[in-house]
Amino acid sequence: MKQYPKYKDSGVEWIGKIPEQWKIIKGKYALTFNYGFPFDSTKFTSMKDGNMPLLRIRDLSKGYCETYFEGNYPETSVIKENDLLIGMDGDFNLVRWKGKDALLNQRICKLEKSDLNKKYMYYVLPFYLNIINDLTYFTTVKHLSGNDLLEQSYIFPPYPEQQAIAGFLDNKTTLIDEAIEKKQHLIELLQEQRTAIINHAVTKGLNPKVKMKDSGVEWLGDIPEHWSMQRLASIGRFSKGKGISRADLIDNGIPAILYGDIYTKYHFKAIDLINQISEDTAKNSAPINEGTLLFTASGETFEDIGKTIVYLGKEVAYAGGDVIIFTQDEQDGEFLSYSLNTSYAQYQKSLTGRGDIIVHTSSSKLKNILLSLPPIKEQQQIINYLNQETLKIDQSIEKIKKEIELLQEYRTALISEAVTGKIDVRGLA
Secondary structure: OOOOOOEEEOOOOOOOEEEOOOEEEEHHHOEEEEOOEOOOHHHEEOOOOOOEEEEOHHHOOOOOOOEEEOOOOOHHHEEOOOOEEEEOEOOOOEEEOOOOOEEEEOOEEEEEEEOOOHHHHHHHHHHHHHHHHOOOOEOOOEEOOHHHHHOOEEEEOOHHHHHHHHHHHHHHHHHHHHHHHHHHHHHHHHHHHHHHHHHHHHHHOOOOOOOEEEOOOOOOOEEEOOOEEEEHHHOOEEEEOOOOOHHHOEOOOEEEEOHHHHHHOOEOEEOOOOEEEOHHHHHOOEEEOOOEEEEEOEEOOOOOOOOEEEEOOOOOEEEOOOEEEEEOOOOOHHHHHHHHOOHHHHHHHHHHOEOOOOEEOOHHHHOOOEEEEOOHHHHHHHHHHHHHHHHHHHHHHHHHHHHHHHHHHHHHHHHHHHHOOOOOOOOOO
């Protein structure tokens, strides 16, 4: 892509050189922000009828409002379609509002007035927010101030060029986003395929000619004639993890697992545990051995409550609080982990959940989960088959994820080059 004929030093280190006709101007001379309104929380409601949607900072990334306000409000607090909004806490999300008219609550600001084209600002502002993110004051949560925005030096191309850059980037990012969306959909299809393979293998077996019988469970249907239906309580015993927090983790020590790790770090099984604790912490925790099943006792939704993995490490490890431990001796732990992650088992686990904001389950509820179990030799054959099939799918998923990362990196680089004048897009929109 071609460059501009002449460049000059911008005087701003991260921007570098800019086209000769472009300017650098402080935000306080060209921008106005509306910093939201501190609405009375006693007038918040979930009822839509006759009430105005209220955008709170937790709704910003969702793109819709979950709260409504009953009462009078200042007109300056109203946001409209295509307004640019910035979350003032946390990750400083920038959103081009696509919803209906709503009220702007405090800790969100709106770009009220700008000498820059609004669409151009949508593309250039994230770079300033990234710079501010590294400089802002914070304790556990970062906070953005209005002064942070106004003291920045902004890139000012001539207005027709702002329009050209915005048009070019609208076109290019739409194409990139569509490509990313297709790849993400492909990942979803592969995940569904993996689930279907596991569901079939651990409930119907690998032999399509095997004689079947009624499982006695309506949602499961037929199972191989020589398999048995068992409650978890009949094949093992439950206990609880305890005594480990994030503050207890050290760099070198004894392997340990926290309930959050089960959601975020492992899938079906864990061999080499990422986290470690001291011997003193281990004395007050619960030991686990190879083949032990681990359930999450709490989660955000009924659909993911009780996520299960099997620990396959050779050395003794320890499980923290909110982890439910299941120990058994006769079955293959890896087969049980596959079985307990099927849609059939997850349906049963979801029925055990209790709670609204945080969903909880317990060993007294999980003990009644029903599984279809083949002889141990057949369990191991199914494990070998599933390990091979899921590995192929997981490798395909990882390849697509890397392709998505490259597209996202290209998208960011393209925007950066266009808004800083490293490429000349005039006439390309």
